[in-house]
Amino acid sequence: MSETHESAGIAENAKNAEDKAAAKSAGSAKSAPVISVRNLWKVFGPKSHRIPGDPELKDLSAAELTKRTGCTAAVRDVSFDVQNGEVFVVMGLSGSGKSTLVRCLTRLIEPTAGTLEIDSHDVLGMDKARLRELRRKRAAMVFQNFGLLPHRTVIDNIAYGLEIQGMAKAERRAKAAEMAEKVGLAGLGQRRPVELSGGQQQRVGLARALAVDPEVLLFDEPFSALDPLIRRDMQEEVIRLHREEGRTMVFITHDLSEALRLGDRIALMRDGEIVQCGTPEEIVATPADDYVRDFVRDVPREQVISVRRAMRPADKSEANGGAELSPDTLVSDAIETMARGGENLRVVDDGRTIGVIDYACLLNVVAGLDEDGEGEPDKGKEVAAV
Ligand SMILES: Nc1ncnc2c1ncn2[C@@H]1O[C@H](COP(=O)(O)OP(=O)(O)O)[C@@H](O)[C@H]1O
Numbered sequence: 126m127s128e129t130h131e132s133a134g135i136a137e138n139a140k141n142a143e144d145k146a147a148a149k150s151a152g153s154a155k156s157a158p159v160i161s162v163r164n165l166w167k168v169f170g171p172k173s174h175r176i177p178g179d180p181e182l183k184d185l186s187a188a189e190l191t192k193r194t195g196c197t198a199a200v201r202d203v204s205f206d207v208q209n210g211e212v213f214v215v216m217g218l219s220g221s222g223k224s225t226l227v228r229c230l231t232r233l234i235e236p237t238a239g240t241l242e243i244d245s246h247d248v249l250g251m252d253k254a255r256l257r258e259l260r261r262k263r264a265a266m267v268f269q270n271f272g273l274l275p276h277r278t279v280i281d282n283i284a285y286g287l288e289i290q291g292m293a294k295a296e297r298r299a300k301a302a303e304m305a306e307k308v309g310l311a312g313l314g315q316r317r318p319v320e321l322s323g324g325q326q327q328r329v330g331l332a333r334a335l336a337v338d339p340e341v342l343l344f345d346e347p348f349s350a351l352d353p354l355i356r357r358d359m360q361e362e363v364i365r366l367h368r369e370e371g372r373t374m375v376f377i378t379h380d381l382s383e384a385l386r387l388g389d390r391i392a393l394m395r396d397g398e399i400v401q402c403g404t405p406e407e408i409v410a411t412p413a414d415d416y417v418r419d420f421v422r423d424v425p426r427e428q429v430i431s432v433r434r435a436m437r438p439a440d441k442s443e444a445n446g447g448a449e450l451s452p453d454t455l456v457s458d459a460i461e462t463m464a465r466g467g468e469n470l471r472v473v474d475d476g477r478t479i480g481v482i483d484y485a486c487l488l489n490v491v492a493g494l495d496e497d498g499e500g501e502p503d504k505g506k507e508v509a510a511v
């Protein structure tokens with residue numbers, strides 16, 4: 126896949142994120158988070174339960190912990206909230222604990238310690254029946270290996286969750302056909318999985334999850350096995366579904382460009398811990414440590430960072446006149462505007478000039494420097510309003 130193709134995708138999502146942010150802030154008061162996780166641990170190994178509460182053991186590095194106890198802390202003291210309608214991405218290298226974390230959310234893996242609520246219901250206190258209901262109706266999972274039933278048709282695979290819920294055949298097939306159409310599988314309903322491409326099979330996986338109309342969709346690296354172009358198609362499908370339905374999603378990936386394209390917020394994991402959680406712009410502009418900085422080193426910064434972060438304070442003489450930008454404008458768009466007009470740009474919020482963009486501001490973003498054009502990459506300083 127070409128660099129431009131990739132980059133365009135990131136910019137496009139940053140725009141979507143702006144739309145979404147605007148739509149959200151225009152909405153009603155903030156509701157309770159859909160998912161709320163506090164101090165969650167999953168330790169594999171002998172006597173794993175003692176580790177989260179043991180002050181001597183809980184802070185050991187992964188390697189030391191394994192050496193001393195034979196245990197692996199796959200998820201360590203993780204806390205986060207996922208808001209209604211949000212796409213929450215969990216990113217990290219292989220082995221960082223992503224799958225364990227997402228499986229803990231519906232107790233496909235039993236957490237070792239911590240608290241976990243979905244829709245304000247205590248998930249760790251649920252009995253078997255309520256857990257089953259949670260997995261069937263509230264939180265549907267889409268897996269990397271598709272998990273389709275080979276002897277069933279596309280329609281009957283999509284209808285599987287509805288069948289388990291006890292929906293009558295005609296009704297569930299009608300619903301499944303509707304879902305097949307929604308994810309671009311119209312006309313393929315009578316095929317078996319083996320007669321489909323990888324991308325089509327994952328569309329079946331997606332439709333099956335959507336069919337039960339879940340509160341939350343959980344994706345564990347669903348597109349990793351797909352060719353880059355098909356993968357790209359599937360990402361757009363997810364973006365489209367999210368835009369049209371505003372469904373809450375937790376999306377696991379090890380791929381940074383996928384994370385930037387899809388995420389409203391990204392949690393970056395290393396050795397079971399969340400090392401940083403923020404918007405794509407925050408992660409790229411103000412990496413929390415060298416690990417994160419390394420991770421985002423090759424991102425085209427101008428396609429993720431907005432002029433609010435790139436601007437400098439305006440002089441009195443600059444407070445009026447000239448071209449205006451909204452604070453959420455991407456630096457890449459400001460570059461284009463400036464290249465056309467040749468003049469400095471005012472950043473205007475609510476009719477007020479809050480800063481100015483000049484050539485140096487734009488170049489600093491591209492070069493990864495701070496506003497003075499010096500030293501460490503930009504730490505996202507706030508600029509005083511005029
Ligand atoms: N059932 C298990 N028993 C022991 N260790 C496990 C088990 N499942 C995962 N792990 C370990 O937990 C860590 C995190 O694994 P995983 O959640 O699969 O990471 P990721 O999905 O980010 O690749 C790894 O070190 C892995 O080896």
Ligand SMILES: [Mg+2]
Pocket residue numbers: 223224225346
């Ligand atoms: Mg995994």
